[in-house]
Each structure stands twice: as structure tokens, then as C-alpha cells.
Amino acid sequence: MYNIAIVGATGVVGKKMLEVLKTHNFPINNLKLFASEKSVGKKIHFDGKEILVDIVRENSFIDTDFVFCSADSSVSKIIGPSVRNAHSILIDDGNAFRMDSDVPLIVPEVNSQDVDWHKGIVSIPNCTTTPLVMVLHALKGFSNIDRVNVSTYQAVSGAGAQAVKELEDQIKKIASNQKPINDVFPHQIAMNVIPQVDSFEKNGYTKEEMKIVNETKKIMHDEELLISATCTRVPTIVGHCESVNVTFSDEVDLEKIILILEKQQGIIVRDKTDFNNYPTPLNSTLDDNVYVGRIRKDLSNKKGLLFWLVADNLMKGAATNAVQIAETIIERNKVSY
Ligand SMILES: NC(=O)c1ccc[n+]([C@@H]2O[C@H](COP(=O)([O-])OP(=O)(O)OC[C@H]3O[C@@H](n4cnc5c(N)ncnc54)[C@H](OP(=O)(O)O)[C@@H]3O)[C@@H](O)[C@H]2O)c1
Incomplete structure (x- = not known):
């Protein structure tokens, strides 16, 4: 004890x-x-x-x-x-x-x-790095990863209790025809998407984007990994989403990749597009898993894979x-x- x-x-x-x-x-x-x-x-x-x-x-x-x-x-x-x-x-x-x-x-x-x-x-x-490295680590079981490009869609709870209150207050103000006030975020977040999470670095990336880059390399013990990120804040309460493009050393084999992901502890594949079934912040939060869907070949590159992931930023994140x-x-x- x-x-x-x-x-x-x-x-x-x-x-x-x-x-x-x-x-x-x-x-x-x-x-x-x-x-x-x-x-x-x-x-x-x-x-x-x-x-x-x-x-x-x-x-x-x-x-x-x-x-x-x-x-x-x-x-x-x-x-x-x-x-x-x-x-x-x-x-x-x-x-x-x-x-x-x-x-x-x-x-x-x-x-x-x-x-x-x-x-x-x-x-x-960082709460976006954790689910990303979980999936990248599993994908290394398919082939070496040469390059990663990720865009995030991050819920307001990632910025703390005050940020959740700010979104809720703004929604109430908009519903009653009043002007919303923003303190936590640089712009109104209700009815908006803000392509800025944390402050900007000199290289044009935000600190959040550089956290994904540097932390992924450190966790995966791969300083040579080519990786870049764009982070956005969206008006959801919980659940960070990421659209990920990975380039492997080998040509993509979707069946093998899906099997590998399905076997990985902590990852759940939710990818039945016939039934519009894929991860969203509402259906893929409140538990410890990372949900992956929209898994498909990159039409511009035989060695490229595209997928979408969602994880609860307060839980696994x-x-x-x-x-x-x-x-x-x-x-x-x-x-x-
Ligand atoms: N939110 C996420 O999704 C997420 C994910 C990964 C990592 N993190 C990290 O987790 C940390 C907390 O984030 P959060 O989202 O939970 O923020 P939060 O909702 O704003 O909570 C901040 C907490 O810190 C306490 N605090 C403030 N000043 C303190 C002090 N001087 N001594 C002791 N406690 C103090 C606050 O207490 P009061 O209530 O008394 O003010 C509150 O309990 C941050 O470093 C964040 O980067 C957050």
C-alpha cells in the first residue's frame, strides 16, 4: 500500500x-x-x-x-x-x-x-503525444516509419477547468444573443476552430506542435524521425482527435496493418464506414483506450497510410x-x- x-x-x-x-x-x-x-x-x-x-x-x-x-x-x-x-x-x-x-x-x-x-x-x-505514440509504436510492427504528419483537433478541457467554463459561457451568451467574452483562448472558441494551441515559437510552429515533435522522438528513441504537426482547438469538451499521415519504408498492406492495430493493448479499431462507424469525441471517450478509424491508403504515396484517432485527453492523455x-x-x- x-x-x-x-x-x-x-x-x-x-x-x-x-x-x-x-x-x-x-x-x-x-x-x-x-x-x-x-x-x-x-x-x-x-x-x-x-x-x-x-x-x-x-x-x-x-x-x-x-x-x-x-x-x-x-x-x-x-x-x-x-x-x-x-x-x-x-x-x-x-x-x-x-x-x-x-x-x-x-x-x-x-x-x-x-x-x-x-x-x-x-x-x-502532452495529451496529443500519448495516443499518437501508442499507434505509431504498434505500426512499427508493420514496417519502419520514415515520416509522420499530424493535425490535431483538441477539446477545450485540454486547457483546464477555466477553458471548459469559457466554452460553456460563450454558448449560453450566443444562445441569448449576447456578445461572448474570451479570456483563456485568443479568439472566441464557440462556433469556431482556432489554429493555435499554446504560444508561437520563432519557427512558426506553436509550443504544442513542437511538444508533439520532440516528445514523440524522445519516447520512441528515434531522433531521426521526420515528424511535423498542426494543432487546432475545436469547440468540444473532452476528446482530442488527430488526423495522421504516416510514410513507411514498405508499401502499405491495409489488412496486415488493421490486424496489428486490433491486437495492440489499449487500441480499439472502430472503422466500419458502411455504418458510418468511426471514432468521434462523443463515442470514443470516458475510457482508457485510443480509438482508430478511417484507416486507408494514401492515394498520393504507395508507402503512405492515413488514419484518424480519438482519445480521452483527461484519461489516457x-x-x-x-x-x-x-x-x-x-x-x-x-x-x-
Ligand atoms: N487538461 C488536459 O487534458 C491535460 C492533459 C495532459 C496534461 N495536462 C497538464 O496537467 C496540468 C493540469 O491541467 P488541468 O487541465 O487539470 O488544469 P486546471 O483544470 O486548470 O487545474 C489546475 C489545478 O492546479 C491547481 N493549482 C493552481 N495553482 C496551484 C498552486 N500554487 N499549488 C497547488 N495547486 C495549484 C488548481 O487549484 P485551484 O482549483 O485551487 O485553482 C487546480 O487544482 C497542466 O500542467 C497541464 O498541462 C493537462
Whole structure:
């Protein structure tokens, strides 16, 4: 049994983390919940107990085994050293440490062995990278991957609780003929699609797009992989979608590829176009799977494949992956370091 802390327990990922810990039957001895000052004293029910939310204090992690952080990167950077000093393990949902050379970036189905070299901090990838690498990893069972080009259609919950509220408020304002207000996103998101997730880099890509590029290479141990991305925000609440174009070293064999995907743990093929059956955010969320559909040959390239995927950004994209990392650390006997 393990002592657990969740930092950011009142956010969209933190709340999902509580659900996933429960459904995974994670062996919890003691659970501490932390958030910002404004949430101190809030009561959260877990497993028949009422837990009071607190702010992180000097000795908060002294007796914890795992600290799940789903707060801003600035919070992760502050708590990282104290988690390490307490010989606890930080499993971090944010961007603070993902590309650090001494921090494993883990999707257990792809690179579980990388937890072996953790030094007290393990990161989960961005919520668009995780489902993408799961499918790319499976596709490597067909042929070497030379090139990947991905466009994303990301739900507002990927930007946190305030972003969900912003979309809901805008829909209500539009319905009552009032002018919608935008604070979280750079433009109105209701009735719109915004080709910007996070801020822009000098190379014309957004930080979110570069996260997909850099994180995919790190997780797949393939610095030479040719990959580029376009990320968009769409007015859905949960479920990130991705349209993916992969180029293999060999000519595409659709039957073989579909068999490989169907056999992969955590991937569900939903691809019956005769019945208009393919993944959408409404039919392919609220569980831990990555759904793949619209699988077809690239008409412009015999070695090219096109497909569409959907995954729940709060579950496999965040909370589930974090809990699975803790489970992997336990399985591989790496809780002590
Ligand atoms: N949303 C996703 O799909 C997703 C997916 C993968 C990774 N992530 C990452 O997960 C993290 C959380 O995202 P989210 O979407 O859950 O955001 P969110 O809904 O805005 O939640 C943020 C949480 O952080 C807490 N917090 C704020 N300041 C704090 C402080 N100084 N000390 C402790 N806690 C503090 C907030 O507490 P209050 O309620 O008291 O303000 C809240 O619980 C981010 O790093 C994000 O990049 C998110």
C-alpha cells in the first residue's frame, strides 16, 4: 500500500486522477490532496472518506511514495526538488521536465523500461503525444516509419477547468444573443476552430506542435524521425482527435496493418464506414483506450497510410497514463531509488 499526494486535485485532470485511482484499485494507504490557496478547506470525497484540500507546505511530501502533479509547470518546478529530497516520486502531468535528460517521459505501452532510470521525477507526455505514440509504436510492427504528419483537433478541457467554463459561457451568451467574452483562448472558441494551441515559437510552429515533435522522438528513441504537426482547438469538451499521415519504408498492406492495430493493448479499431462507424469525441471517450478509424491508403504515396484517432485527453492523455506509470514503477520494483 502506498502514500499518495495529488497536487492540483481540484482541476480537471486532478478530479479525473481520483476516479482513475479508484477504478484501477490502486493500493492506497493514505491520500493527501493539494491545490491553490483558494481551494484550502474544500472537502473531496474518496473511497468513503472526506479529505480536506490544503496548500503544499514544507514537509508535505515527507511520508509520500508518489506525488501526482496536475498543476501548472511553475508549481511542478517548485515542488520537484522537495519531492526528490523526500525520496518520493513525482509523476508530473505538465511540461516542466518532459525534455530533461534525467527525466523519463513514459507511455507504459511504448517505453515502460525507461522508468528504470528515474531519479525521482517521471513525466507524462502532452495529451496529443500519448495516443499518437501508442499507434505509431504498434505500426512499427508493420514496417519502419520514415515520416509522420499530424493535425490535431483538441477539446477545450485540454486547457483546464477555466477553458471548459469559457466554452460553456460563450454558448449560453450566443444562445441569448449576447456578445461572448474570451479570456483563456485568443479568439472566441464557440462556433469556431482556432489554429493555435499554446504560444508561437520563432519557427512558426506553436509550443504544442513542437511538444508533439520532440516528445514523440524522445519516447520512441528515434531522433531521426521526420515528424511535423498542426494543432487546432475545436469547440468540444473532452476528446482530442488527430488526423495522421504516416510514410513507411514498405508499401502499405491495409489488412496486415488493421490486424496489428486490433491486437495492440489499449487500441480499439472502430472503422466500419458502411455504418458510418468511426471514432468521434462523443463515442470514443470516458475510457482508457485510443480509438482508430478511417484507416486507408494514401492515394498520393504507395508507402503512405492515413488514419484518424480519438482519445480521452483527461484519461489516457493525462490521469490514466500517470496512474499506469505508478503501476509500472511498482511492477518493475523501482519505488525506492
Ligand atoms: N487538461 C488536459 O487534458 C491535460 C492533459 C495532459 C496534461 N495536462 C497538464 O496537467 C496540468 C493540469 O491541467 P488541468 O487541465 O487539470 O488544469 P486546471 O483544470 O486548470 O487545474 C489546475 C489545478 O492546479 C491547481 N493549482 C493552481 N495553482 C496551484 C498552486 N500554487 N499549488 C497547488 N495547486 C495549484 C488548481 O487549484 P485551484 O482549483 O485551487 O485553482 C487546480 O487544482 C497542466 O500542467 C497541464 O498541462 C493537462
